[in-house]
Amino acid sequence: MEKFIAIAKHFALDGDILDIRPLGNGLINDTYKVTTSEGAPDYVLQRINHHIFTDVDLLQRNIEAVTAHIRAKLEAAGESDLDRKVLHFVPVKEGGKTWYYDGESYWRISVFIDRAKTYETVDPTYSEFAGEAFGHFEAMLADLPEALGETIPDFHNMELRLRQLVDAVREDKAGRLHADAHGSGELRAILSEIDADGERMCRAEQLHREGKLPKRVCHCDTKVNNMLFDENGDVLCVIDLDTVMPSYVFSDFGDFLRTAANPVAEDAPEVEKVDFRMDIFEAFARGYIRGTADFLLPVERENLPYAACLFPFMQAVRFFTDYLNGDTYYKIRYPEHNLVRTRNQMQLYRSAKAKVPQMQRFLESL
Numbered sequence: 001m002e003k004f005i006a007i008a009k010h011f012a013l014d015g016d017i018l019d020i021r022p023l024g025n026g027l028i029n030d031t032y033k034v035t036t037s038e039g040a041p042d043y044v045l046q047r048i049n050h051h052i053f054t055d056v057d058l059l060q061r062n063i064e065a066v067t068a069h070i071r072a073k074l075e076a077a078g079e080s081d082l083d084r085k086v087l088h089f090v091p092v093k094e095g096g097k098t099w100y101y102d103g104e105s106y107w108r109i110s111v112f113i114d115r116a117k118t119y120e121t122v123d124p125t126y127s128e129f130a131g132e133a134f135g136h137f138e139a140m141l142a143d144l145p146e147a148l149g150e151t152i153p154d155f156h157n158m159e160l161r162l163r164q165l166v167d168a169v170r171e172d173k174a175g176r177l178h179a180d181a182h183g184s185g186e187l188r189a190i191l192s193e194i195d196a197d198g199e200r201m202c203r204a205e206q207l208h209r210e211g212k213l214p215k216r217v218c219h220c221d222t223k224v225n226n227m228l229f230d231e232n233g234d235v236l237c238v239i240d241l242d243t244v245m246p247s248y249v250f251s252d253f254g255d256f257l258r259t260a261a262n263p264v265a266e267d268a269p270e271v272e273k274v275d276f277r278m279d280i281f282e283a284f285a286r287g288y289i290r291g292t293a294d295f296l297l298p299v300e301r302e303n304l305p306y307a308a309c310l311f312p313f314m315q316a317v318r319f320f321t322d323y324l325n326g327d328t329y330y331k332i333r334y335p336e337h338n339l340v341r342t343r344n345q346m347q348l349y350r351s352a353k354a355k356v357p358q359m360q361r362f363l364e365s366l
């Protein structure tokens with residue numbers, strides 16, 4: 001704790017620090033809550049994973065541009081409660097940047113949003129609010145004057161994710177494929193299932209190359225637990241802005257449903273409980289179509305069912321790649337964790353794929 005206090009003291013915080021302890025369950029950064037004395041806000045301290053976000057200055061400049069733009073829009077719209085509707089990053093005392101390097105790690109601090117709740121699952125009502133909120137988030141950023149950099153280049157590029165899997169298979173760094181050849185053959189079976197649908201899942205890149213599909217500023221990590229709700233169940237704001245960058249709208253639509261339409265967590269081992277819930281899809285789509293009415297193109301709208309399949313598929317490929325590489329990217333709690341996640345996401349993909357005609361009919365009915 002002394003170490004964390006010393007780091008926090010480099011930032012221009014109000015109040016005295018009383019306590020610092022771990023917060024949340026992100027898979028990439030380390031997050032802590034900073035409790036301060038009465039009358040001052042609490043804060044969130046994060047160690048930025050700079051192996052993944054290699055350009056921390058670019059990362060924070062993106063986030064500052066996005067939060068300032070949203071804040072100005074909310075202010076112009078006469079919004080009250082601004083401090084709970086958009087994140088606010090605190091500058092360091094010297095130099096004014098919103099990050100601090102201690103010679104080993106990069107750190108940042110934002111104001112803790114009070115009386116807010118996150119959920120790991122949502123019902124259809126909340127799903128519709130979330131759809132509208134993420135659509136609205138994209139709409140607010142549609143006229144962002146400065147161009148954002150890609151904090152992780154080609155982050156949601158399915159072609160790249162498949163190439164990374166091919167490399168992982170070739171290298172078999174952890175020897176897991178080798179062991180599988182003498183074992184159950186499960187890993188081979190997963191690979192051939194991915195191979196069978198891989199090309200079809202790269203439709204976004206194909207459409208983009210043909211000049212039919214634009215990139216827009218998207219959130220790119222719209223997991224259900226990255227949205228804050230207030231005590232009445234109304235959406236406050238979206239958090240975890242590290243991956244806000246130019247992408248296809250499929251990113252935000254697909255990643256939310258990947259987590260929200262699945263009745264169990266992405267790492268639940270009970271594969272038989274995995275399902276793609278149509279009631280959640282319908283509610284989210286209704287909200288999202290409303291929130292994006294001003295800009296969504298027909299090609300984007302028509303491909304929303306594809307997006308709903310793409311994200312479980314891409315996440316399965318990413319978890320599986322990490323499993324073959326020996327678990328170097330995602331935090332794991334036990335050796336087979338990434339394989340369990342892969343099984344879960346593949347099952348979700350199968351379920352979503354079977355429901356594409358239903359999804360299309362629903363969208364046409366709107």
Ligand code: GN1
Pocket residue numbers: 025026027028029052220221223240243266315
């Ligand atoms: C990571 O850090 P977290 O848990 O918000 C990942 C997402 C994945 C997600 C899977 C930068 O997000 O892309 O969908 O894990 N973020 C990065 O749970 O890779």
Ligand code: MG
Pocket residue numbers: 026027221223225226240
């Ligand atoms: Mg997160």
